[in-house]
Amino acid sequence: MVEKRVPLPIEEAVRKVMDFAKHGTKEMLSIDLAYGRVLADDIKADQDIPAFDRSPYDGFAIRSEDTILTSNENPTIFEVVGEIGAGSVFPNEVEPLQAVRIMTGAQIPQGCTAVVMLELAKEIKSVGKTFVEIKRSYQKGDNISFQGEETHKGDILVKKGTEINPGVIALLATFGYSQVPVAKKPVIGVIATGSELLDLDEPLEPGKIRNSNSYMILAQIQKAGAIPKYLGKFSDDLDTCFSEVQNALKQVDFLITTGGVSVGDYDYLPDIYARLGATVLFNKIAMRPGSVTTVAHFENKLLFGLSGNPSACFVGFELFVRPIIQSYLFNETPHLKRVRAILGENFPKPNPFTRFVRGKIVYHEGQLTAIPAGFDKSSAVSSLAYTDTFIVLPGGTRKYEKGMPVDLLLLEDHEGSKWPWHDFIPAYK
Amino acid sequence: MVEKRVPLPIEEAVRKVMDFAKHGTKEMLSIDLAYGRVLADDIKADQDIPAFDRSPYDGFAIRSEDTILTSNENPTIFEVVGEIGAGSVFPNEVEPLQAVRIMTGAQIPQGCTAVVMLELAKEIKSVGKTFVEIKRSYQKGDNISFQGEETHKGDILVKKGTEINPGVIALLATFGYSQVPVAKKPVIGVIATGSELLDLDEPLEPGKIRNSNSYMILAQIQKAGAIPKYLGKFSDDLDTCFSEVQNALKQVDFLITTGGVSVGDYDYLPDIYARLGATVLFNKIAMRPGSVTTVAHFENKLLFGLSGNPSACFVGFELFVRPIIQSYLFNETPHLKRVRAILGENFPKPNPFTRFVRGKIVYHEGQLTAIPAGFDKSSAVSSLAYTDTFIVLPGGTRKYEKGMPVDLLLLEDHEGSKWPWHDFIPAYK
The missing domain is CATH 3.90.105.10 (Molybdopterin biosynthesis moea protein, domain 2)
Structure with a gap:
C-alpha cells in the first residue's frame, strides 16, 4: 500500500521543529x-x-611638564631615581627632573605623565648616579596605556x-x-535501522553495506556541540524495536534514527511513533536530498528520523538537528550561516524541489565561489569528506549555470544565523 | 645595557623555524x-x-527489454514474483514479464536491467497473484546505481x-x-614568565595582572591539534628557572614561554638559551605585533619565546607554533590559509613593519571583506574573542583605506596553505 505524503516546504519544516527548541542548563x-x-x-x-595606567614600552617614566622647552639643541637631563619591572609599584612621588626606568607593563609612577622609549634616551653615569638625556618634548599622556582604555x-x-x-x-x-x-551538552541517542547494515568488523556480504551513517552522525553530534550515545542497530522484531525506543528515550535528550521512513520500506518507525503516541510533525519535505526526513515529538523530546542515504542523512542532521542542539546551548543564531556566492560549475540537473548540493568553497580574488564537492547523489558518501557548504538551489528550475549567484549555508562557520530560510536566489535573477 | 637587534623579515623567520619541522608518529x-x-x-x-548494482528508489525491478513497445496506450502487465528489502538478495533469475518489488538500497535481481519507481506502477491483485501495470518504456540501466559508479x-x-x-x-x-x-598529538609545554602575573584565583594587586596568556595558549594548542601541558610560572631565581626549562624539555615535544624576551625586560630567557647551548634562530622580527618573538632550537626541540602581550602572543603562536604542530600531524599545508579580501574600514596607523591586524570576516554579496576586530594594540585582549582572521598589511606605508584589496590569513579554516609568505598586496596596487 502506497501512502500519499504531502511534501512540506523546507522553511515550514524547520519552523515546526524549532517550535520545540528548548534551552539546556549550565554547569x-x-x-x-x-x-x-x-x-x-x-x-x-x-x-x-588596563587596570591601571601602564607603560606599553621599556623606557623612562617622566613628568612631561619638564620637557616643555626640550629639543635636540636643548636636551634635558633627568636623574634616574629608580627602576620598576612589571608587577611592581614605585613607592614614591616622582619629582621634577626625576625619571624612573620602567619596563613594559609596569604601572606608571605617581607624578609621571609620559614615557620616553628606551631607544630615545641616552643613559649617562656620573658621580655614582645615573642620568638620562632626553632630546624632544613630550605631551601629557605620551606612551601611556590608560586605565580602562x-x-x-x-x-x-x-x-x-x-x-x-x-x-x-x-x-x-x-x-x-x-x-x-x-x-551543559545535551545527549543525543543514535539508533541505526536497516537489515542491510553490517558492523564495521563484519565481513562484506552480497547485498549488504557497512553501517557508515551511525558513525558519521556520532561525529556530527560532537561537531554540533553535543554528546553522542550510540544505541546500536534495531532488532528485526517490532515489539523489541518499540521497547528499544522507549528505553532510549529515557537515556537521551533527543533521539536520532537513521534509515527507514522511506515510503514502502520495511520500516517500523511509523508504527513505533503511533504506539508511542508521538506527534509526527512531518514525514516529507520539499527538498533534495532528504525528502523523507521525518520528525516526531513525544513528551518534550524530539525524535529525528533521518534518511538511510548518507548524503540525505548528513543534510537532514545539519538542517534539523544541529539548530536544536545549538538552541539547547543558548545560541541565539542556531542555524547555519547563509552567505551569497557564485556558482563555480554548471549544475545541469532539473530541480523540482530545493536542492542542497554538497559543495566546497573556493576563493577567487576575494569572490566567494562554490563548486559541487563531487558525485551528487543522495547515496553518495565520498563527496561528504570535502563538503564545507551546502549550495542552495531553489526548486522549480531546469538548471543552474556557472557564474550564477547562489546562496550558501556554511558548515565550518562558528557564528550561525538567526533564520536563513527566506527568499533564496532562484535560477535567474 | 641596550642590545641592538636586527629585525628579520617575517617570511625568513617562518622559514628558519620550518627548517626544524618534523613529522610525528601514528597511533x-x-x-x-x-x-x-x-x-x-x-x-x-x-x-x-556501490558494492553491487542497487536500486536508488522503492519500486519494481524489471527486464527493460520487456518494455520496448510499452506506452500509455499500450501498457504492459508484469507478474510480481517476489519482494526484496535492502540487505537481501533475490535468489532466482528474473524471467520475461516478471517483476520484483524492490526497496531502496537493495541489490538488483539477476536478469533485471531497470527499476520502475513505485509512483509509476499500478498494482493489481488477481487470482491470488499480484501484478503491476507499467505505462512507459525503459532503457537498460534506468534507475540503477551501478557497482563502482x-x-x-x-x-x-x-x-x-x-x-x-x-x-x-x-x-x-x-x-x-x-x-x-x-x-599522535605532540605535547607542547607552556611556561609563563613575569613577576606581574597573578593566578586566576589570587586577589588583584596594584601593578599586577592576571595570567591570561597561558590559558589562551593552552586553548590555541588544543585548537591546533596538540596536547597542552601547563608547567606553571617561572620562579624568580635564574638557576631555578634554568632547571625548570631543562626539566620541561624532558616532558614535551616543543616548549613555549610567554612573557620576557623584550629588550631590557627583567628577563632570564637569553641567559637560559645561552646556558642550555640552544641556537637562537632570531629574536626580532619585522612584524607588528610580536616583533620580539624569539625562537631557539636545542637538541631537536624548538623553544618558542612568545611575547607577554596577549595579541602579540596570539599572533606569534598562529604564525610560528601552529605550522610546526600541523607538520608534526603530517599536514602538507601547515600554514594559515591565505585569501584575498577587501578592507572594510580605514586603518590609519602608519606601518613601519608588516602588521597582522586581528580582524573579522564579513560577507557582502559574496565579496569577502575584513574589518579590524576592535581595539588594536599589542596589549589588547578583548578583540581576540572576535578575531577569525589576520589582515596582513605590509610595512612601509602610511595608511590603508576602506575598499582597498588586502590579504587575509584565515584562523577558522581547516585546509591551510603550503606557503603563504610571498608578495602580500602593498598599500596601493
Missing part, C-alpha cells in the same frame, strides 16, 4: 577544560583593562551562547573566571 | 574516538561503492594529514576502518 567547569564549550552566561569585566568594569564582553575560542579563554582568564559557566 | 584509534584527529595514512577504498576499489579517497570531519568518518566506516590510523 561550572575549570577554565582549562572550557575550550570548545559554549558560554552559559555573559562575560562581564570585573575590572578596568580597552574595557571598563561592568562591560559585557562576550554574550552567552558564544563558543569558547582561545580569545574568549584569554578574556575569561583576564577577568578571573577560574571556573567558567558553560552550557 | 591506532577506535573510529568512535577519531573525530577531530588527523589521518596518518591515506584512506583507500577496499571495495567498489561512485568509487572504485583501490582509489585513494582522502590523503594522510587531513583532519577527520564527519564526512571522513563516513568514508572510514564505509571502508571498514573500525580502527583508524591517526597522527
